[in-house]
Amino acid sequence: MATSFVPLHQINGCFTYPRPEIKYNRCHFRGRGLSPTPCPKYRLRPTNASVETPPFPLFQPPPLEESPSQLEPADPDFYKIGYVRSMRAYGIDFKEGPDGFGVYASKDVEPLRRARVIMEIPLELMLTIRQKLPWMFFPDIVPLGHPIFDIINSTNPETDWDLRLACLLLYALDRDDNFWQLYGDFLPSADECTSLLLATEDDLSLLQDPDLASTMRNQRRRALEFWEKNWHSGVPLKIKRLARDPERFIWAVSIAQSRCINMQVRIGALVQDANMLIPYADMLNHSFQPNCFLHWRFKDRMVEVMINAGQRIKKGEEMTIDYMSGQQNHLLMQRYGFSSSVNPWDVIPFSGNAHIHLDSFLSVFNISGLPGEYYHNSQLADKGNNFVNGAVIAAARTLPTWSDGDVPPIPSMERKAVKELQEECQQILAQFPTTSAEDQKLLDSMPEARRTLETAIKYRLHRKLFIEKVIEALDIYQECILF
Numbered sequence: 001m002a003t004s005f006v007p008l009h010q011i012n013g014c015f016t017y018p019r020p021e022i023k024y025n026r027c028h029f030r031g032r033g034l035s036p037t038p039c040p041k042y043r044l045r046p047t048n049a050s051v052e053t054p055p056f057p058l059f060q061p062p063p064l065e066e067s068p069s070q071l072e073p074a075d076p077d078f079y080k081i082g083y084v085r086s087m088r089a090y091g092i093d094f095k096e097g098p099d100g101f102g103v104y105a106s107k108d109v110e111p112l113r114r115a116r117v118i119m120e121i122p123l124e125l126m127l128t129i130r131q132k133l134p135w136m137f138f139p140d141i142v143p144l145g146h147p148i149f150d151i152i153n154s155t156n157p158e159t160d161w162d163l164r165l166a167c168l169l170l171y172a173l174d175r176d177d178n179f180w181q182l183y184g185d186f187l188p189s190a191d192e193c194t195s196l197l198l199a200t201e202d203d204l205s206l207l208q209d210p211d212l213a214s215t216m217r218n219q220r221r222r223a224l225e226f227w228e229k230n231w232h233s234g235v236p237l238k239i240k241r242l243a244r245d246p247e248r249f250i251w252a253v254s255i256a257q258s259r260c261i262n263m264q265v266r267i268g269a270l271v272q273d274a275n276m277l278i279p280y281a282d283m284l285n286h287s288f289q290p291n292c293f294l295h296w297r298f299k300d301r302m303v304e305v306m307i308n309a310g311q312r313i314k315k316g317e318e319m320t321i322d323y324m325s326g327q328q329n330h331l332l333m334q335r336y337g338f339s340s341s342v343n344p345w346d347v348i349p350f351s352g353n354a355h356i357h358l359d360s361f362l363s364v365f366n367i368s369g370l371p372g373e374y375y376h377n378s379q380l381a382d383k384g385n386n387f388v389n390g391a392v393i394a395a396a397r398t399l400p401t402w403s404d405g406d407v408p409p410i411p412s413m414e415r416k417a418v419k420e421l422q423e424e425c426q427q428i429l430a431q432f433p434t435t436s437a438e439d440q441k442l443l444d445s446m447p448e449a450r451r452t453l454e455t456a457i458k459y460r461l462h463r464k465l466f467i468e469k470v471i472e473a474l475d476i477y478q479e480c481i482l483f
């Protein structure tokens with residue numbers, strides 16, 4: 001992330017699209033959309049307090065008035081919802097770096113007790129489809145009788161979420177008055193997208209993972225078959241032009257897969273599991289130690305991107321979320337087209353009988369907690385040691401271990417187990433046709449490589465770097481346990 005960035009928008013404050021035209025004819029009726037548990041202080045405004053223009057500064061509650069008619073003022077949110085139907089961003093910049101667009105802090109963030117909002121994206125800017133029947137999407141942009149409705153309707157809401165979202169996206173991109181026609185300019189093109197759905201057969205063979213390659217071939221075939229079934233020569237032009245060739249449809253599925261957020265949203269009394277394309281929030285890159293998260297603010301029907309409570313962020317640092325907690329690299333590759341050498345959830349399929357002592361291994365690296373929430377205490381790390389990273393956390397999870405009450409480890413037994421485990425790691429490494437050094441050299445030799453080719457080589461490199469790190473961690477463990 002250290003290379004020079006090309007700033008896209010300088011958003012500090014408010015960027016709006018589309019700017020809603022709000023008319024304030026009446027403000028004192030009580031209708032749907034008010035808070036289900038009205039605040040006793042603010043409910044209905046006095047009937048004689050007619051308001052033609054916004055009565056109060058933005059986000060400030062109306063002053064409490066003595067009400068001669070015993071009526072209470074409406075909840076201030078009633079006014080607020082009229083103002084907030086636009087995207088807002090606070091204290092962030094969107095910039096382009098080596099992993100495409102990302103979101104960066106435009107000023108220092110001091111740790112706060114409560115999570116802090118950095119983006120607000122209202123429902124009407126998103127493309128969403130419900131996961132269960134009776135399915136529906138929002139905003140309701142498809143006119144009655146449009147054939148894309150029947151195509152979407154022919155899919156399985158629970159399993160075909162990506163095909164469904166791809167159809168909706170293609171339709172939105174085609175609609176003149178739709179926000180996504182503008183936003184589409186900022187989405188990665190087929191050349192920029194890292195999704196393996198767009199990979200060539202050569203790219204897939206470079207993964208050095210036949211299972212992942214075969215999964216991606218099947219996924220691509222599924223998308224192609226769907227396109228062939230629904231974009232046959234007899235379809236009306238309004239369908240045909242959405243994806244004139246299969247590559248366009250596969251690009252749309254890649255966008256849907258790599259940018260969709262699954263969220264439970266509540267709208268009124270209805271709670272639904274939705275697949276959502278959320279503009280602007282979909283520019284957040286992934287981290288295994290994210291500083292932000294997404295939150296559905298049901299009262300305003302918007303998604304908030306929030307900084308974790310207690311998080312300190314320096315100006316220029318990247319804001320990130322966790323896309324898929326607890327997933328190995330091959331799953332991140334399947335859906336998003338990237339991997340990491342420090343994925344704390346990666347696994348090595350050890351098959352021998354060797355085990356090391358769990359508590360000793362954890363204490364050597366100052367790791368505490370339960371496996372699902374291992375935490376590395378870097379304050380305790382000696383000699384300014386930066387050795388522990390996500391890969392060592394993954395090692396603690398994936399190495400075969402034993403623990404038996406207070407029974408202490410016997411150093412000679414531990415040393416034997418370490419040797420066996422390291423040998424098994426070496427055997428796994430030897431099965432790859434190239435070494436990590438060769439992979440790195442190959443990457444360095446082609447700085448202009450296609451994204452999917454680069455992604456494939458990085459994946460196999462990350463796998464090897466992880467296994468090498470485990471071997472190193474076992475070395476350090478062995479040295480420490482002998483004293």
Ligand SMILES: C[S@@+](CC[C@H](N)C(=O)[O-])C[C@H]1O[C@@H](n2cnc3c(N)ncnc32)[C@H](O)[C@@H]1O
Pocket residue numbers: 099100101102187188193194195258259282283284285286287335336337338339
């Ligand atoms: C939701 S988008 C994030 C915005 C994206 N960077 C862009 O340019 O539009 C997800 C895509 O970003 C990239 N990405 C996100 N997090 C990443 C990471 N930690 N490392 C590498 N690539 C990442 C991958 O290409 C992924 O498919």
